[in-house]
Amino acid sequence: MRRNISKKYAKPLLVLGTLTASLLIVAGCNTDSMEGMDHSNMPGMEQENTNDAGSSGMENMDHSNMPGMSEGAQGSVDVPFEVLTGNSFTLTAQESHLMVNETNMRTAWTFNGTVPGPQLRVQLGEDIEVNLKNELKEPVTIHWHGLPVPNNMDGIPGVTMNAVQPGEVFTYKFKATVPGTYWYHSHQNGVVQVDKGLYGSFVVEDPNEPKADRDYTLVLDEWMEDGEMDHGSMDMDAMNMETDTEAGGNEGHAGMSEMSDMGDPSGMSDAEMMPLMYPIFTANGKSGSSISPLAVKEGETVRIRLVNAGFLSHPLYLQGHDFRVVSTDGQAINNPPPVDGRLLNIAPGERYDIEFIADNPGKWVLEERSKNPGAGGLAIPLVYEGAEGEFTRDTEQRTVLDLTQYGEAAGAQFSLTDAYDLEYTMDLNTESVDGHASYTINGEAFPETDPIMVNEGDLVKVRLVNNSPEDIHPMHLHGHFFQVLSRNGQPVEGSPLIKDTINILPGEEYVIAFKADNTGNWMFHCHDLGHASEGMVTQVNYEGFTPDFSVDPNAGNQPE
Numbered sequence: 001m002r003r004n005i006s007k008k009y010a011k012p013l014l015v016l017g018t019l020t021a022s023l024l025i026v027a028g029c030n031t032d033s034m035e036g037m038d039h040s041n042m043p044g045m046e047q048e049n050t051n052d053a054g055s056s057g058m059e060n061m062d063h064s065n066m067p068g069m070s071e072g073a074q075g076s077v078d079v080p081f082e083v084l085t086g087n088s089f090t091l092t093a094q095e096s097h098l099m100v101n102e103t104n105m106r107t108a109w110t111f112n113g114t115v116p117g118p119q120l121r122v123q124l125g126e127d128i129e130v131n132l133k134n135e136l137k138e139p140v141t142i143h144w145h146g147l148p149v150p151n152n153m154d155g156i157p158g159v160t161m162n163a164v165q166p167g168e169v170f171t172y173k174f175k176a177t178v179p180g181t182y183w184y185h186s187h188q189n190g191v192v193q194v195d196k197g198l199y200g201s202f203v204v205e206d207p208n209e210p211k212a213d214r215d216y217t218l219v220l221d222e223w224m225e226d227g228e229m230d231h232g233s234m235d236m237d238a239m240n241m242e243t244d245t246e247a248g249g250n251e252g253h254a255g256m257s258e259m260s261d262m263g264d265p266s267g268m269s270d271a272e273m274m275p276l277m278y279p280i281f282t283a284n285g286k287s288g289s290s291i292s293p294l295a296v297k298e299g300e301t302v303r304i305r306l307v308n309a310g311f312l313s314h315p316l317y318l319q320g321h322d323f324r325v326v327s328t329d330g331q332a333i334n335n336p337p338p339v340d341g342r343l344l345n346i347a348p349g350e351r352y353d354i355e356f357i358a359d360n361p362g363k364w365v366l367e368e369r370s371k372n373p374g375a376g377g378l379a380i381p382l383v384y385e386g387a388e389g390e391f392t393r394d395t396e397q398r399t400v401l402d403l404t405q406y407g408e409a410a411g412a413q414f415s416l417t418d419a420y421d422l423e424y425t426m427d428l429n430t431e432s433v434d435g436h437a438s439y440t441i442n443g444e445a446f447p448e449t450d451p452i453m454v455n456e457g458d459l460v461k462v463r464l465v466n467n468s469p470e471d472i473h474p475m476h477l478h479g480h481f482f483q484v485l486s487r488n489g490q491p492v493e494g495s496p497l498i499k500d501t502i503n504i505l506p507g508e509e510y511v512i513a514f515k516a517d518n519t520g521n522w523m524f525h526c527h528d529l530g531h532a533s534e535g536m537v538t539q540v541n542y543e544g545f546t547p548d549f550s551v552d553p554n555a556g557n558q559p560e
Contacts (some may be wrong), residue, residue, distance in 0.1 A: 018260060030274025053274065080284035080292060080302045081203070082118040087126045091117060091142065092200060093186070094135040100223055100282055102288045108197035115285040115523055116219040116309070117200030117519030120184070122176045124206045130172045132164055139163030139556050141189035142172060144202065145349065146329055147498045151173040151520025152548050154478055155187050159521055163188045163551055172414075176479075180205035181351045183219070186522075189558040191533040199309045203485075204330075212355060213300035218366075220346065221285070222278035222374060226419070231242040243559040270437060270530065271470040272431070274311055280380035281314070281368060281398055293381035294366075296358040297512040303365070308346045311528055312540045314378065314474065315343040319364040319394055321382075323356040329404065331481060334495035335408035342401045346476040346505035349353065358384065363391045369398060404487045408534030414459070414483045414513035416491060421458040428475070428504065428536065429524070438535050439471070445535025446560060452524070454516040459483075460540075461513045466504040474529060476501040477540065479522040481513035486547060489492020501527055523559070533560045 031278050080460050096106040098115050111117025119197045122128055134140050141163055143155035154172045157163035164170045185199035207547070280287050296302055308314060322338035329351050346352055361384040368378035381391060432436045433445075441449045455459055462482075466473050479502055484497040502510055519542045526536035537560055552556065 015358065047190070050105075068445050070073055080286065081114050081116050082112065082122055084118045087122060088129045089118075090133060091184075091200075092135055093131040098197065098285055099290070100280055100285065101287045101363070104280065104287075106223070106226075109193060109389060110197050111200050114223075115197035115199075115433050117184075118196075119201045119203060119217055121203045121205065124151070124176055124177050124179050127536075128172075128174055128176055130170065133165055134164045134168055137166055138193075140186045140193060140198065141170075141188045142184050143266045143478075144172070144174070146182040147174070147176075147202065147352070148178060148479055148481070148518055149203075151256045151479065151518070151522065152518070153207045154522070156523055156556065157188045158551055158559045159523065160535055162552045162555040163557050165352035165555065167465065169559050170175050176204045177477050178330065179204045179209065180327060181217075181353055182330055183307045183309065183351065183530070186308065187559065189533075189559065191529040194309065194529060201307050203305065206514055212303035214294070214296055214302045215305070216294050216303070217305040217307065218283045219285075219309050219315050221282050221308075222312055223280040223282060223287075224278055225280060232319045261430055264403065270528075275370075275372035275374065279309065279373040279450065281310075281372075283378060283380050287374075287377040288379075291378075293383045295385065297385045298358055298361050299508065300358045301511055302354060302358055302497070306344075306352045306354070307344050308348050308350050308527075311348060311530060312372065313345055313347045313370075313474075315345040315369045315400060316366055317343050317369045317394055317398060318354070318356070318366050319382070320360045320362065321356045321358075322366070323354045323404065325352055325401070325403070326355050327351075327353040328497070329481070329499040329501055331462070331498035332409060333403075333407040333497075334410045336406065336495070339401055341396075341398060343398050343402045345503070347472070347501070347527075348529075349474050349476045349501040350499075350503065353551040361387060363387045363392045365393070367393060369394070377392045392401065403494070404484065404490070405494045405496060409494065410496055412496035413481060413515070414461075414485060415487050416511065418461075418513070420461040420513065422454060423461045423463070424452050424453070425463045425465065426475075426538070428466045428468060428473045429462065430471050436534075437475075439468075440535055441529040441538050446525075446532075446537035449535075449538040451521075451538055453543055454540060455543050456516060456519055458516040460514065460516060461511065463509065463511050464502065464504055464508055465509045468506055469495040470506055470513045471531065472505055472528065473501065473536065474501055474503040476526045477514070477522070477524045477525065479518045479520060480514045480516075480540070482512040485513055516542065521545060521547065525560070527558075 022084045082557055094110055094113060096108055097105055099105050106262045108115050132142050141155040141157050141161065151160055153172050182202040183199060184202050186193040201219055244413055261540045283291050286292065322340045324336040325333055325344065327333060344352060344354065358429055364382040366380040366382060367377040427442050429440050431440055438445050464475055481498050484492055484499060484502060486492060488508060502512065504510055522540045524538050524540055525532045
C-alpha cells in the first residue's frame, strides 16, 4: 500500500546528517548546553535523586541492587536510572541530552533527566502520590501502563483529565493494588513524547513473594540515527533518504542507508519501513558496547524485568541458560517450566519477567534475534564474577515461545463457553485515506470509532481480528486486566494467561474476556503509537459515568 505522512501521524522521518555533521553537533555542545545533559548515562557520572524525601533526596534510593549497575570508567558506577522507593515521588518532565552510544548524542525529553526515567519501586497496598512537574514547552501527562488506577488518575488528556501545561504541577494519587512489573509514560501526543523518551518503569513488590538475588530491569526502545530534528509532518515523497551509516556510530548496521537503495519509500508498508527508520535499538537508553553488563554470581537466582517502550517487537534469546517466564504484564504464570533454546518475543507495551539460576559461569548475552538492522545493537552482556574472554553471538535458527501453550492449566475466571453480558468484535485494519495510512477499528478511525458500552459488573468477551496485510497490532486495554481465551480458534491450554496488552500478528484472531469492574471511560488502543495516532483507538465506557473534570478547549489535549 502507498503511505504518506499526514499531519496527525507525527512519528518522525528524519533527514540524516553525514558523519561530519554529526561530529559538529557533538563538538558544538559547549558548557552551557551541558546543563540539561543526561549525566547518569554518561560514563562515570551519577544522576541526583529528585525524590521529595530528605534534603538531598538520596534517602529513598535503593543502592543495594541497582538495575543495570556495572563498573564504569575509572572504577565508577554507570547507573542507567535511579530506583526510588517509598510512596511519594516527584517526576519532572524536562529536556535533556542522551548518549545512546559512544558517538551518538541527541536531545531527549526525560523524567528527572534520564531515559528511562526513575524506576518507582513501591510496596503492595501503599497509597502512592506522584507529583508531575512540567518543565517542557508542551503539555504532558503520565499514564500508569497496566496499573488499575482510578479513572481520573489514568492520565489521558481530554478523556480523564486535561493535559498538564508548561510550568504546572499535577498530583496523581492511587493505591498499589496489584503486584508486578508496569511502566509509566506520557499519553499526551504519545507518538512523539514517548518516542522522545518520556517513560520509566514501575514495580509493585509483594512482601510475601520470594526475592531474587539479582533483580534487573531492561527497558527496550528504538531510536533514529539522527535525533536532533523536530518530530513533525513530513512528506515522504520529498524526503532525501541519503545518509552515512556511521553517522550514528551504529557499527555494523546498514540502518537508514538501505532506504536510499529502495527508491520511493512511500510504497513501503509501515511494518517494512519502521525498522529502517529506527536502526538503533537500546536497553535502558544505551546501544551496542555502551549497554551496561548484568553482573551475576554462580548459584544466584536472577530476575530480569523486560519492558518494551518502543514501536517494534523484540524477539530475545538468553544464551547459556534455561529460564522461566514467571509473569507477563505483571501477572503470574502458573507453574512455568524451563524454556530452553527458544525466543521470547516482547511487543510494544508488553512486560515479561524471566528468572533463571546462574549455573553456567562465563560471559553470555541476552540478544535480539530479529533480522532488523538494529538487532545487532541490542545485546545485553551477562557476566559472571571473575569471568574472562568475550561472549559469542548465537546464529542458530530458533522458534518463538508460544505463551498460549506455556505453564500449567489452573482454575481461571473465564472460559470460552461462559455466558457473557456483552460480546464484541474488533476488526483491526489498515486502510488508505486521502493518500495516507489510516488504522481502523471496524472501519472507523478515532474519534469516530464506536465505544464499547458496559455496565458495572458486566462480563465482556471481545474477539480481536487483525485484517491488516502486514501491520502488527499490540492492543492495550486501560484500567483492566483481561484473560486470553483462544488464539486462531485454539483454546489456551497452558497457564491462565492474564494480560493488559496482546500482540496480534497479521491474520491472527484472539478472543479475550474481562469483567467491567473499574468504572470510568477507558482507552483501548494499539500500542504501536503510530497506529494509535492514525486512528486505531476506541474506548470502553461505563453507562452513566460522568468524568470529574471539564474538558478545557485551550489545553491542547491529544489523547492518541
